[in-house]
Amino acid sequence: MSKKTTNQKQKTKIVKSLTLREKKIQEIKKRLIAQKDALLSEAEEALNELPGQTIFPDIGDQASAETDRNFMLRLRGREQRLLKKIENAVDRIEHGIFGICEKCGEEIDLKRLDARPVTTMCIDCKTQQEEEEKLKEL
Structure with missing residues (x-):
């Protein structure tokens, strides 16, 4: 086999590898966008369900409601950080550095x-x- 043929085969392998990688990255991008949409939808739903500052006659009920509210807000904070990571990943894909x-x-x-x-x-x-x-x- 000539050196030229070997080089052509190597180049073909590299090109195929790049296109497979690019294809996979586009699949990942679609998944990221779907995950982002789902997080935004869930956050909107949770915001609508989040109890306001209600004054309960029983201090125990009020403390329980406040604990639930704080838990939901912490959860939202985690989701916001994940959302930011997703947006950064999509941005890196669009700029070719993902x-x-x-x-x-x-x-x-x-x-x-x-x-x-x-x-x-x-x-x-x-x-x-x-x-x-x-x-x-x-």
Whole structure:
């Protein structure tokens, strides 16, 4: 086999690999947008159901209602952070930088992106970051 034929086969493999990656990234984008829409819909529903500042005759009932309200607001806060991560991931896709580790600059494995599309780091860098955080806690 000639060197030219080998190079052409390698280039074809690279192009196929890129198109598969791009295809998978577009699938991830659709999932992210659907997840964003679902979160927004749930948040709107929850907001409509959130009890106002009602004054209860029994202090125990009032405390219970306040605890429930605070729990719902904390939950909404978590969902807001997830929503921001989703928006950032979609933005990275649109700018062609999705799937690139923000720490080392290498491509993030597609399996990792599929499992956790909002990730911004490859598994090695994320593991290293978590280990450093554990050491800081000691």
